[in-house]
Each structure stands twice: as C-alpha cells, then as structure tokens.
Amino acid sequence: MSEQDFRPVSAFDSPRFAGVATFMRLPHVPLEKSDGVDIGLIGVPWDGGTTNRPGPRHGPRQIRDMSAMIRTYHHMLKIAPFEIINAADLGDTPVNPIDLLDGIKRIETYYHKVVAQGITPMTAGGDHTISLPILRAVGAKEPVAMIHFDAHSDLNDAYFGGNKITHGTPFRRAIEEGVLNPEKTIQIGLRGSVVDFEDRKFGEQHGVRMMDIEEAAALGPDKVMEEARALVGDDPVYVSFDIDCLDPAFAPGTGTPEIGGFTTREAQFMLRGLRGLNIIGADVVEVSPPFDPSGYTALAGANMMFELICVMAEKIAARKS
Amino acid sequence: MSEQDFRPVSAFDSPRFAGVATFMRLPHVPLEKSDGVDIGLIGVPWDGGTTNRPGPRHGPRQIRDMSAMIRTYHHMLKIAPFEIINAADLGDTPVNPIDLLDGIKRIETYYHKVVAQGITPMTAGGDHTISLPILRAVGAKEPVAMIHFDAHSDLNDAYFGGNKITHGTPFRRAIEEGVLNPEKTIQIGLRGSVVDFEDRKFGEQHGVRMMDIEEAAALGPDKVMEEARALVGDDPVYVSFDIDCLDPAFAPGTGTPEIGGFTTREAQFMLRGLRGLNIIGADVVEVSPPFDPSGYTALAGANMMFELICVMAEKIAARKS
Amino acid sequence: MSEQDFRPVSAFDSPRFAGVATFMRLPHVPLEKSDGVDIGLIGVPWDGGTTNRPGPRHGPRQIRDMSAMIRTYHHMLKIAPFEIINAADLGDTPVNPIDLLDGIKRIETYYHKVVAQGITPMTAGGDHTISLPILRAVGAKEPVAMIHFDAHSDLNDAYFGGNKITHGTPFRRAIEEGVLNPEKTIQIGLRGSVVDFEDRKFGEQHGVRMMDIEEAAALGPDKVMEEARALVGDDPVYVSFDIDCLDPAFAPGTGTPEIGGFTTREAQFMLRGLRGLNIIGADVVEVSPPFDPSGYTALAGANMMFELICVMAEKIAARKS
Amino acid sequence: MSEQDFRPVSAFDSPRFAGVATFMRLPHVPLEKSDGVDIGLIGVPWDGGTTNRPGPRHGPRQIRDMSAMIRTYHHMLKIAPFEIINAADLGDTPVNPIDLLDGIKRIETYYHKVVAQGITPMTAGGDHTISLPILRAVGAKEPVAMIHFDAHSDLNDAYFGGNKITHGTPFRRAIEEGVLNPEKTIQIGLRGSVVDFEDRKFGEQHGVRMMDIEEAAALGPDKVMEEARALVGDDPVYVSFDIDCLDPAFAPGTGTPEIGGFTTREAQFMLRGLRGLNIIGADVVEVSPPFDPSGYTALAGANMMFELICVMAEKIAARKS
C-alpha cells in the first residue's frame, strides 16, 4: 500500500458530510491488512461495564461522523500528523454487548494483535472498562505509566456485591495485575461527590498522584502538565482521556457527568503538554451519543483524538527518521 | 393499611406534575409491606440482555413520570380499577446492570416472592429478557399461556457465539424450561426483516401461533383478539407487551424499532379484547427513554399498563366478590 | 388599503424561511387598522388556565413560523381563500400571563372589538380556556352552535378546590353563561381515562352530543361530519379544534396528550366536512412548542387553520357576492 | 472478488452498532472496483436544489447508520436479496454543495458510469433534484417509465425568477429532455396546499397520472399498485420515493413536510406491489437529519431501500439464472 493511501480526504475536494464515515476521513484498513500503519484508530463499541447510564457503545460511530470536521494541520503545534506517519481507521474491535467477560476477552485479544504488529493504538470507546484489556496488551511486558484525565478515579474495588470488572474499577485491576505502574500514574480533574474514600485510599497507598479539579484549576494547564511530564519521564506512557473530565456544558453526552469540569480549551492545552512523551497508546472514552442531542461531545472527542495523534505522530516520526 | 391508601392522587386536588412520581400516582409500598395488594406495579430497570441499542433500564422511572397523566376511570370499559381492587407501586426489583446472570437471578427471586404473596404483577421493563425470570415465577407450577404483542418473536436461540439469555431469546428458553406453553401462545404483530427463519421454525414446530402484522392488519383488532381468546381459553395467561409492537411514530423510544407497526389505537382495541381472561401477570417492556426526545413512548407504555390493569382488576374483583 | 395587500408572499418569489413570520405569510395589520379584513388571524399567547404541562403561550409564534409552509390553493377543495376574501394577521391579543381573570378580560375585550368590526376570527391559541372569552364575544347576542374536536370534553366544573376558569372548564361556563347552545354542540374524539364521569353527565344532561374516538373511528370522517352538519344546521357555529384531538404521534407538542387519537388525515377530512356551514369563528388551541422537539405540531395546527380558512372564506365570499 | 464478499455483516455475529457504517452493513466497494456488483447502493449527499429547509446532504450518512437495523430476509416476500445477487455500498458520488450546475454535472457523470458498468443504482439522497441527473443516465437511450411516491409533483417550471433546476422541477425537466416518459409516469400521494395548479396542468397535458393522497387512501395500496403496474407494464421503470410521501409523524426529518401522508405500512404495501417490474433504478430522497431528533426518518428510508432492493434483486436474479 502506498503512503498516499493513508491521507485523509480533503474538505476542499469533497465536503465533510460526504462519504462513508471513518475516523478523520482516513482509509478504513482492517487490522489484518494493516501493514505499514503506525497509528491505528480503533473503535471499541462497548459499554458492558457501565453501572449507570448506558450509551458509549454508540460512541465510535458518532465520533467517526463528527471527526469529519477535523482537518490536516494543527494550528498551534504546526504538525500535520497524517503527512509524517501512516494512520488508518482499523474499524471496530469484536465485542459482546451482553457478556462482560467475553467482551473483555475479545477486546484484549484484539489489542495483543495490535501491539504485536507494532501499531500504536488510538482508541475511541466505549466505556472506561475497555482501558483494562488495552492495558493488558500494552502493559504486557512491563507496567506502563499513565496520564489519566477524568472526573473519577476508577479505582473502586467492586460493585453490586462483587463485580470486579466495571467502568469504575479498571485501574485498580490494572495495578493489581501489574500492567499499570501506580507510581507513575497521575489522575487529573477528579471531582464530584464520592461514595466513600476507599478508592482514594487505594490510590494514595499505591502512590497514584490524584489531582482534584480544584487543584488543577488553581495550577493551570501548564503547571499540571509540567508535573505530569516530570512524573512519567521517558517511560512508556498510556494516556486515558475520559470525556467526563470535561464539564457537562462541553460534553453533555456522557453517562456520569460531573459539573465543575474542564473546558475544552483547558483540555487542549493539557494534551499539548504531552508533546515529547513516549506515548504507547491512548484512548478517548465514555462518549455516549444517546445523552447528547447536539453531537458536540463526539466533536470534542474527535478533537481530543486529533491532539493526541499529533503528539504521538511527531514522536513516532522522530523515532523513524 | 386501609383500602383508601390504595387510591391514586387525583388531578383535581394536586396537579399531575406534583409529587414524587409513582406508577399511576399510587402509593409506593415496598414488597415486604404489601399486605392486601392485589395488583403490584413493579419496575425492572434493567437492559442487560439488550443486543442492540440500550436504554430500557431507564424505562420504569420515565413511565412513572408519564403515568401521572392517567386518571381513574376507563372511558370505554367503564372500569375504575383502583376502586375495585388494591394496587400499589411496589418499587423496582433488585437488578445488576453489569452481570447478566446475577441480574436475572435477582429478578427471578423477587417475582417468586410476588407470586408467593398472591400479588398479580404488572411489570414495567426493562428489556424483554425480563419476561423469562417472570415466567419462571408465574409459570413455576405449570406452563402458562401467553398473548404476546411484539415486532419480534424473541424465539431466537443464541447470540454472539453462544449467549442463550438475551432480549431476543426469552420465550425459546421459557418453552424449553417448561414454564410457557407454546401451544397456547400467540404472537401478534411480527414484522421487519429477519436474520433467518430459524426462530420462525422453532415457533412453528412447537405450535406457537405467529401472526405477522400484515395478517393482523387484515383481520383487524377484533378478529385478532377473538382468535387469541379462543386459543388461551380459561388457562392462566401471561400478557407481554413489547412497546416495539407499536410503530416508531407512536413509540420512537425503543431499541429495535420496526416500521409498519400498530397504532396505539389498534393496540388499545386489542388489549380491551383481553377482557374476561384469566391473566396472571403482564408486562410492558422495551421503553427506552434515551431514544425518545418527546417522552410519549413512556406515555404509551403507561396507557397500555392502564388498559391491562383495567381488565385484570375486573377479573380479580369478580373473583374476590 | 388595496385588495392586493392581503395576499400572502409567494414561495416562488421569496423562500418560505425568509421574512418576518406572520400567519400564512399574510400582512400584519393591527386590529385598529383592519378595515376591509374579512378573516382575522389572531394569536392568543396565553396558557394561564393550564392545569397540567404549560407552553401554549408559545403557540402563536411557532404556528406563525410553520405556517410559512402553507401555500395558496387547497388541492382538494379547489379554493384559494386569500384571493376571494381579505385576510390578515392581526397580531396577538393583549394577555396577562400571571393573572388569570385579568388575562381573560383582556382577551374578551379584544374579541368584542373584532366582532364589532365584522371580522370573522380565526384564532391560534393559547390553551383552551381562551375559547370562553371568544365565545362570550361571538355568542353575545345569542348562544352559538359548536363543533368541537378534542380528546377532552372540557366540561368539568372546577379544579383545585374551586377554580372555575381553567382549560378544563370553558364549555361548561359557556353553557351556563348562555353563550353556547349545548343542544347544538357536538364533541368529537373524546377519549382517555377520566377522573370521573361528572363532565359526561353535565354534557348529557344539557344535550351535548359527546362522541368518543371509538365511535368516530367506527363511523369514519364522512358520517361523523354528516351528523355534525345535521346537528348545527344553518345556525351560527363556532369551531374549536384542540390539537390534542390528534394522536400524540401527529401532535406531540401539547400539554395533555391522549394516545389513540385522530390522524391528521382524518382531521383534514372532517374539517372539509364543514363546507357550507355558517362559521362565525374558529380556533386551534393547545399547541405547546416546549413539548415538541420537531415543530410539526405547529405545522399541523397551521394546516388545520388553512382548512378552516378555506371553508370560511368560501362562505364569506358567497355572502359578499 | 468472491461472492461471499457481498454479504452483509450479521447481527448475530457483530452487534448492529459496531463497525464503520455502510448501507445495510454491506462491503464498501468504490465504483472503480465494483466488478460483479448487480445493485449498487449509492449516496448522493447533496441538497443544492432545495428551495426550503436544507439538510438532505446529511441523508446518506444517517441512512447508512440506521440501515444497520436491517437484517437479511424479507419476512413477507421471503426474499434474501443479498444471497441471490451482489450488492455493495459504492460510497457517495462526487458533489458540489455550493455550485448547483457543477453539482448536477458531477452526479450525472457518475451515474453514466454506473449505467455503463451494468449496475442497477439504488440511490439514497440528497434532495429530489438528484433524480434529474440520474434519469439522464438511466433514460439516456430511451425515456423510462416512472412510479413516483411523493407529496409533491415536482413538475414546477421555475423558482425565484428563473431557476429551472431545483428540487421542485426535476420531472418537468426530465420530460422536456426526453429521458422520462410522462405517459408511463404515475405520481402517488400528492397533497398539501399548492402555489397554483400550473404543475398540475403541465402533468395532465403530458399524460402524467397524478394521484392525490385522498384517491390513494380511498383505493388502498393494492389497487393503487395494480394501476401503477398496468401503466408501466414491462417498460424499464424508475422508482422515485420521496420520503415526504410519508406523513410527518412517520418521517419528520424532511424539508417540506405535508400532513395527511402515508403511513410506513401503506408505503411498504405499495412497494411490495412493485414485484416483477423491470426496475432499472430507484431512489429514496429528501431524508433531512437536521430536522429529525429521533433518526427514524432515516430508518424509514433504509427500510424503503430494503423493500426496493428485494423486488429488484428477485428480478435481477431471475434474469441472471
């Protein structure tokens, strides 16, 4: 496949509403034909671990639709990611909407293949449970660092009398399983009333840096990211962006909204602070179209993916050259 | 508890938008305090068996809200159900949104208690999977007859490589388990493209009367119900009303809409045809608020519940007197 | 003012979305300058008598907006009303949203002027309370006949412990006050659960013909209107069209929706059956934009107004020639 | 490409919300690689000829999304179209949203290629203007017959002082250009107020059979289609389905809604009456997502496409065998 195949369709040639919707208007290339792909944009249409309002299973398709709004160059970073690396829409992973454990297994199996092919995964969820099978793949060899934007720590232990795998528990499991390094993990934007402080205690005991929105707002995006960069250093780092880190005014389409969140501008500034890090995968999760009459939550999600792709592409391109 | 306690709040005294929302503005009486209740209105906020678009977990709460529109007398049947029997909102059953088998078990356990207390359950779902645990309770002693309004037969075998318990399979399971009598089961309003005819074959082999919408439309509500009444006779009969038997114009808020469905008027006429039958339970399922910007799907659901309650109440009152 | 001034703007010259929105794109002519107007299209932006969900105060403006969809000729009746009589948008009546009795007085005062000027009023409500002050004006000399399309009889006595003026009581008051002739009144499309049968008894005792939707559906539009025409004969007749006579699928934007209602096609057929009657005024009420995400309730309302204007214009033109 | 490639993804294997959205979950095969395709599903994301409310440019993408609801077998016709012929999503035609004549030219050029490759086009619009360039291609050799479902005749002459190419004029142009045979053209479902009867006169003078909704409703779907079949006989016939032939309750998402329209059930019954005809192309147009909060207009459109594909596939398969 020639390099040209990995370029998105231009809005100067074909309007944005035209064509089968793929992430960023990139070519749709199934995993089994993905030779040469550097960054794979992958949908995980699954919300089997959602304890509250459902819907993220519809996230990937709406993010694809709204991502047609994204153009080629980043106006601040001056990066045109799709010209310096090869990116493609790999489609959606296999899922199982009614069988949690089978669903997780299908996702995990898929990501092991992605990793095996040397593709850096940029995932659109799906609920937050999916970060667990992804971490199992990207953290298989050694526990990875993580920069995590979220209203919730997702470090709970269990729900409903014993369910250990949910969208409120993935990172506790990942730490327990040794695929995530808690001492190189920072959680940014925590807020909202909490059931108890048990998650907080777990995090603190394991060395997770838990930063409330109040602290993040006081520091400002630049200082927040300075600390994050210092924490993870050159380690392979996973970036998990729960759309509910944004305020519901900016991202109404999510299952567990918490007021007082980040603006999209704050989030963009923080993601640009990832520049230069050794990102081995990223996700944007919890976009829930049924709770968003306007569709701009998916637009925010697509833009966050673009910010992430830019910083990942620059690093990958540097490594390749 | 005095009989008076079981009367709904009147819209002449307190406007319909006022007060904590319960089914039909009836008193909220937990199962453990439900002595004297004849008909229990029960919510099952669960959609763990949904293979397609989620949301019925939010059904009971929105049906409660819209049911405030219902008044006390049925203008055609001349029945005022809440004056002749005792009805109450029993609240919601325990559920588990992320564990299908545990969820089913909790629901089943609950309904065994309901049956044990001699309460006739009028359920608001929830996805159609929930009819299975209910049938296990109401059909525990002997397989029951069923009159089933639906766009889909829900007689499929398995999904996603082996999942046997879903909202597309409950009645196959119920027949296999011997809690549902297929030869006294009629399905009304079947339509829409099908994956294969395997479900149809299963139904026909077991003697289920499967009536397409085209046949039902040609017969008209009166003849349809004549046949249904003749089929079930005096047997204990369960009535399952999937809101997607209605056309999406009348019930947009559902996960698997099929065009060409019943109008609400046709549905009302059919439900009135149940008069005199020995109904031992009924459900209205698959109301999915996230897919209904107007809320009138829940309004239709609440009205169908009222139609069902009227015919059930008349029979129960006759039995008691 | 020349005759030409009363022509609507054509969609062949200026697109429908253009221009300040007036009813049917007619000129806006305040009552005090309305010399020569035969039919006055009047908004009553008021819902002070609403006992349930509010919103009809916003009806006139949205009906104006959607009425831009209406063109000049009626395709079946072959009437081009605005070419045979003079019609204008007279604007909205004065109202008072927080003072029921003052609101009613302002509306009544306005309609006395309309009647004094010899203008036939075609009103867009507003909740159904407004029919009372209108009837007080058009029925001032003698009680008028009425053809009334509605899910509800609006013949109740009082709400909330004594409130006699509400949107559920206007016609009882009008009968008591002698401005409405109950023996020449027919109500078409009654349905839905009722609080008690007190309204029904009042109507029947006074000779009102109360036709349930079930009877109307069985008869069909032609026979329904045959009876209505026979009942009112050549009497001056008022036509009141409550949008909730339509099914919520066809008119979701209303405060007290009742399922099982008329289709718009049935309603159109019935309104065409008014041809030749001596209509001295008409209203379309209870369009509630806040409960209609799509706006097509107002579209239905505008079309019903057009049907009414056509039959009124033909009669007025015949009288004038 | 093997025959197997043209099978849609099954909802038993992968849930409907998963995967890049293509028409009917068929493979996406660009025109230049479409060897072996019998029926090409084509999007025309264009509304440059819309004189009223815009939005059909977004139709193809939403129809793709909702068409995931369609399964493989037709439950009444007992046809599984994708098993008897090869169908594929050919993607969208080139368009130009801001240059009407260039837009038309791009579409026309594309369809000439489709016809040259022997593919029967099943088009999802787009506004109704697009039927003109399609007819120019499919009627290039000889004028074709047409069965046309619509609220509007689309036989107007010009808008806004001389614009001849609009969504209100395509069939007048097609008749003038000799690509459409007016004497073998039937229009079904006409209704709504009209600007003048000029379009009606043009149609009648050229022998077009123009059937108002009132006549169609009185006849019923079977007799309507009997007449349509008799009219077109064995001629190559084009089927144009404007979604606004449906009532706004069933298809709110369209730019020029007219109340009193067909139900989806009536429409399905009529489309099934096309069985056996020599259909050389079809379109479903005027689905306008921005005016449809629920998305079920696109669902109706997808179902109408499925009905059309079934009857076309049966005929093509018969011809091939």
Add this chain to the structure above:
Amino acid sequence: MSEQDFRPVSAFDSPRFAGVATFMRLPHVPLEKSDGVDIGLIGVPWDGGTTNRPGPRHGPRQIRDMSAMIRTYHHMLKIAPFEIINAADLGDTPVNPIDLLDGIKRIETYYHKVVAQGITPMTAGGDHTISLPILRAVGAKEPVAMIHFDAHSDLNDAYFGGNKITHGTPFRRAIEEGVLNPEKTIQIGLRGSVVDFEDRKFGEQHGVRMMDIEEAAALGPDKVMEEARALVGDDPVYVSFDIDCLDPAFAPGTGTPEIGGFTTREAQFMLRGLRGLNIIGADVVEVSPPFDPSGYTALAGANMMFELICVMAEKIAARKS
C-alpha cells in the same frame, strides 16, 4: 424512626437509575411524619408567577431524577451530610397552578409548618416567586439576611399594569413586608439588559448590595464570598440560588437565560464559601425542564443543593453536638 432510615440508597448496592426517584435517593417522608428530620428537601412544583417562558413547575421531579447522580461524601469539604444529620425528601408542597394568590398561600402555609417543626428547608423550585412565601415563614420573627445568586435582582415593582406578585418581584415584597433585611442582602451575578434601572434604584436605596457579574468575575469567587460572609455575619441567613445565575451553556433549562453567567465551577466555589454561616433555609429555583433537552440543568441544580446541604449539615451537626 431510626437514624438509619435517613441514609440515601448507595450506588454500589442499587444502580442510580433504579427505584422511585426521590431527592438524593433519600427516604420519602411526608411532613406530617417528619419527626427527627433536620433538613427537609422540599419540592415546590409551581411557576404561577412566571412572566416569560414557563416550566419550573416540572423542576422538582427532574431534579429528583438527576439527584440520583449525587453520592454521599463531598470530595473537597470532606463532609458526608447524611451521616451527620437527618435529611429526607418531604415531597412537594401543595400548589395551585392557575391561581397565583391561592398558590402562594398554600406554599406559605406549608412552610410555616416546616419552620414550626424545626426543620431547615432546602427547597427545589419552582419559579422565583416561591422565595416570597418561604421568606414569610423563615423571616416571620425577624427579617433575615440573604445571599442571593441570580442574573436578575427580582426587585421590580409590578408587571402588566399592576401585578405585584411575580417571579420578578419577590424580594421587593419581602423587604416591604419586613421579612428580609435589605441591608444584609447581597445579590451576586446580576447582568443582562434591563427594562429600566428602577429595580436597581430600589435596591440601592434600601441598602442591598448589588454585584454585577462583571464585578464578581473580576473579584473571583473567594473575594466575593468574603464580602458576603462579612455582610451577613452571624445573622440567620437565607440562600437563594436562581439557576439562571449560571450561564445558559451550563444551565440552558431556565426561562429567562442571560449569557455571560457563572460557570458551575465558579458557583460551587462560591457556595463552599458559605461554610460556617447560620443558614436557616435555602432554595434552588427556576430549573425549567421543558427548555433543557439534556437534563443537565437539573443536574446542576441537584449539585447546588448538595453543596448547600453540606454546609448546612455541618453547622446543624455542630449545633446539635
């Protein structure tokens, strides 16, 4: 009643969408059985004083629904209010939607009972008129201080030619009646175009501290609240939170939105600044569900209630211990 009864249902046991919706998932305890209740959560489903867009009558029910999102602990204040005091949902007050003065009287009567029982009322409106009858009860003995968050001063004199009781006049009336101490009243967030400066003059003449949003934004939440705390000192203080103090992006569901408002984060920071004050009652008003397609205005309202409850509970608990 045991203390345990006043604990909300945990989301770890029963998912948030389950159960009859009460404020914060607290037990529903009617006023007449409210012995032992410290803070009563009360709905006032009434908007009879609304001069503009209606809807707050539906506020309490939607706030109840969305308040299921609230958990038990405040993550910054480290307060778990429901563990240190007894709170319950007291249901809705009696109201009269069509009779302003009767409505006000019913509300006032109710609050006199609340005060008599020693319950601190936390009210969910309802339009802003309701603060007047509440102040009449809580300020009956002596005029209270007030901290008032709002876009509007609500100090107008009269509407529509003499109506003195509206949602634009409550605090002028309260000052005139001597139940509100103007010199210990601060209004925060005033903005938007004004009809005249008459309200401003009244406020300033009586010593009300009127702070425009521009001043509040320049000061920042901390300094704003410093001033507010200094002003009210240890006086009994009422807190009135009009949801339209928030920007429409954060609270679209309100009748008189004004752009340029507070973010929810700013509002949370300000409410936390109430800590330690002697709050004798609080309200959150003007949540209007019909104007909020997403429901997050009610979510914001529920969160503001939680912030208020936390600071009130801490003080009450301290007083009790």
Add this chain to the structure above:
Amino acid sequence: MSEQDFRPVSAFDSPRFAGVATFMRLPHVPLEKSDGVDIGLIGVPWDGGTTNRPGPRHGPRQIRDMSAMIRTYHHMLKIAPFEIINAADLGDTPVNPIDLLDGIKRIETYYHKVVAQGITPMTAGGDHTISLPILRAVGAKEPVAMIHFDAHSDLNDAYFGGNKITHGTPFRRAIEEGVLNPEKTIQIGLRGSVVDFEDRKFGEQHGVRMMDIEEAAALGPDKVMEEARALVGDDPVYVSFDIDCLDPAFAPGTGTPEIGGFTTREAQFMLRGLRGLNIIGADVVEVSPPFDPSGYTALAGANMMFELICVMAEKIAARKS
C-alpha cells in the same frame, strides 16, 4: 413617522412571548419606508455559500424570536440605544437559496440602497458569505477597516475545484476587490485544525493581523481590544461576528464548530471594547438553528447584536447631537 414608533415593546406591558417576532421587538419597517432610521436591523436568510452543514438561512427568524429576551438598557454601558437613535427591523433582504451568484447580487443590491439611505446596517445572517456583498456596499467608496471575530480566517481561495465565492472565502475576495483594507483588519479567535496554511500566508502577506484564540486567551479581552482599537483608529470600521468564534458549549447551533472557543462573557467584554469606534456596519453570522436543540445560540447572537447596537448608537447619537 414619530420618534416614538422606534421604541421596542416593553416586557412590562406585553410579555416577551407575545406578538409577531421582530428584532428586539422593534417595529417592522420595510426599507422603502425607512425614513429616519439610523440603524437598520436586517436579516439575510441565506446559506448558499456553505461548504459544510447548512442552516443559517433559518438564522434571522430564530434570532428575531430569541431577541424578545433583550430589554432596553445595557446594564454596564448604561446605554439605552433605542432612546437615543432610531432603530427598526427592516425585514429580510431578497435572497435566492439555489443560485449563489444571483443570491449575492440580490443582497449586494439591497445593501447599496441601505448605504444610500444613510442607514447603518446591523445584519443577522445567514452564512459568512454575506459579508462580501455587504462590504461591497459599505466599502464602495474606500476600503474599510474590519474587526473580525471568528474561529476561521475565511481567507481561503477556492473550494471544490474553483468555487471562489463561499463562506470560507469572503474576506480574500473583499481584499482583492479593494473594499476591505487588510492592513486595518484584525481577526480574533482563530483556531481549529486547518487544511493548509495557505489562508494564513495570504493574510500575513497582505498585512492582516491574525490572532489565534490561544493568544487572545493569554492577552485577555481588554488587551485584545486595545490592540484592535489602535489598529483601526478612526477609520470607518466594519465588525463581523461569526458566532463560531464562541465555543460550541455556548453556541452549538453553527455549521463549523471548533472547540476551545470564547465564552459569551469574553465576547461581551470584547464587544464593549468597540466603544467609540466609527462603526459603519456590523453582522452576526452563522447561527444555524437546525443544529441547536435549545435555541440559545440565537440568544447569544441576539445579545451580541445588542452589544453592537449599543456602541453604534452611542456614536451615532453623538454625531447627530
């Protein structure tokens, strides 16, 4: 016409939802009768140059509706514009929705008349293409300065293979045509991914000051406007306000939303910084109602118009006195 005629209807006399909707509740005065008008509020219901999502053709009507929310005095500037100058709603310009060049010509012709009559135009669009014909009129004698709020530079060259007139190109054309002075043009709020930097290069080469949102956010509204005022000095200046300069959270109803935009508060602060400038015309464009379920984008647009009118009126009044 007396001065009194140009006063808006007061919300103290007639509620805001009442009456035919005009801009700011001002009298509707067609251009040909506009003697004495200082500021003409003009709608341009046209989006023929939209390359992406359509809808601004519906902008003027919805802005009129929402502008009823605006009152008479500006609370910070202490200006009551309609008392110091004469303003009127001039209605909409002629447009042509399907013929781009004819549409532009109609608009341009209209504005030449506006300028000839000495009216300062305050325009509500419509898409951004319309600024070109307006500039051709207001810049006919000499190129004007411009202060331009937008997410996009709109300095592109051509779309879709040669289309030079679109909503992405107006200012490049205006510079080329010599009606806009690039060296006195500042663009504020630029952001979002870009197709290429060709527009940026064109702007910089011609001396346009292009300020990204990031720079504007760092400077703050005051310093931004200081620079803008210094740049344009006393030159006649046109102000163009594209609603998409606002963040989608504050203005979802627009065709090409870009996250990370201005808040309405920031925008208000900037517009107030225009005080004292020699503004010869202004527009608010790209409000697209079909993409705004809540209507508050039009509310923001109406408020921005009010801010602009205040500063324009003060200057005009000073000139006249």
